[in-house]
Amino acid sequence: MPVFLYVLGLAVFAQGTSEFMLSGLVPGIARDLSVSVGAAASLTSAYAVGMIVGAPLMALVGARLPRRTALGGFLAAFVVVHVVGAVTSDFAVLFGSRVVAAVVNAGFLAVALSTVSSLVAPELAGRATSVLLAGVTLACAVGVPAGALLGEWFGWRAAFWAVAGLCVPALGWVVRVGGGGSVSGASGGSPGRASGGASGASSGGVSGSGVRAELRLLGRPLLRRALGVGAAVNAATFAGFSYLAVIGTEVAGLSEGVVPVLLAVFGVGAFVGVTVSGRVGERWLGVVLLVLPFAWAVLAVTGEWGGVLFGGALVVGGLSFGAGSALVGRVLYVASPEAPVMAGAFATVALNLGAFVGPLVAGGVTEVSGDYRDAVWVSVGFAVLAVVGGGRRRTRDEEGASLG
Incomplete structure (x- = not known):
């Protein structure tokens, strides 16, 4: 794998x-x-x-720039808004900084996901995607507990400074390799890969008609279904994950000091799931989707027992992020050849739509029921939707477009 891919992974982390x-x-x-x-x-x-x-809008902005310029610009803006957030005493400014951070984060991720397919050979695209997304899972396993500890020891502003500091090495690398050559050439790959092929946007100049043509790909059943299943899986993931800490303390009776460990266990499972998914592709995706609702259901039933809660968090983290990574790989594989600008944005929007809707529904359900475990039953429901959405037999043309 090119070194630059791991640099992107650090930024994603x-x-x-x-x-x-x-x-x-x-x-x-x-x-x-x-x-x-x-x-x-x-x-x-x-x-x-x-x-x-931000994902589709910033993907269009990034498409008019060389990829390294887009990645560097988004990352620099991300650093700046975190510095602003760390020093402000005005909640409105902090709120605005979070919105801007999310927009440029979406732009970075959309461009980075689209870049993956141009850094490696097609048969390695799934593995390369898993390396990139491993940054997210490591954030769950290491970054989030570390942020919680920093907040407890030094105040919440320290966590903002830490995030800004983490981005600096990746930003420095992007700036250093931006002077010439291709991204992959700077990391020992083939110079032609990052500047040709599917990276038509890497040199800028995408046209309005080109964007409209890429958006028309959303009419394809295979792509729509992959996006829908990805959104459902992520809704299930974050409906349960958002309430994991409160289930641990209020239902299982764990102390607050154990919560970071519980979240880290979920993140370790997610990291393993993404890593395995990157190596096996989507060969086991159907099986994982079938098992996922049962895994969430077992967690809902047995979550009151602390030891079982830890084991369940490990399993659902692995299954959820493994399935999500495979679905992102499917989206990129299907869309990238004809949608080099928007393919990453399609995947980013689907995943974040799920991450937004899942906790929203879980919050409404638990508010009515008064039982935090019902958030996990919401995860079961979304996981079932993912099975239904991904279960229809694909047509011969769709089979030819699959990852195999």
Whole structure:
């Protein structure tokens, strides 16, 4: 794998940490900025909406620039807004910084996902995608607990400074290789891969008609179904994950000090799932989708027992992120040849739409029922939708377009 791919993975790790770390920083932000806990919690929703809106818009902006310029610009903006967030005493400014951070994060991820297919040979695209997405899973396993500890020891602002600092090495690498040659050439790959083939946007100049042609790909059943199943899987993932900590403390009776470990266990499972998915492709995707609802259901039934909760978090983390990674790989494989600009944006929007809708539905259900375990039953429901959406037999043409 090209070194540059791991550089992108480091940036994705920092961005994933930023996206998820708010769950452990809300009380400190509320106290420091004199706002309600509900208002502080709205920063998470603001980030999700920014990701959904930002992915297609920033993909179009990035398409008019060389890829390295787009990646460097998005990453530099991400650093700046985190510095602003770390020093501000105005909640409105912090809220705005989170929206901007999400928009540029979405742009970076969309361009990075589209870049993956041009860095490696087609048969390695799934593995390369898993390397990139491993940054997100490592954020769950390491970044989020570390952010929670930083917030506890040094205040919530320290977590913002840490995220900005993590991005600096990746930004420096992007700037260093941006002076000439291709991205892959700078990392020891083939110079022609990143500047030709599917990377028609890498030199800028995408036309309006070209964008419209790429958007028309959304009419294809295989792509639509992959996006829909990906959104359903991610909705299931984040409906349950968002309530994992409160289930641990309020239902299983775990101490608050154990919660970071529980979240880290989920993240370890996610990392293993993405890694395995990158090596086996989507050969086992159908089986994973079938098992996923049962795994969430077992967690819902047995989650009151602390030891079982840890084991369940490991399993559902692995299955959920393994399936999600395979589905992103399918989207990129199907869309990239004809949609080099928007393929990454398609995948980014689908995943973040699920990440937004899942916790929203789980919140509504638990508010009515008063039982936090019902959030996991919401995960079961979305996982069943994923099975239904991914279960129809593909046509011969669709089979020819699959990853095999």
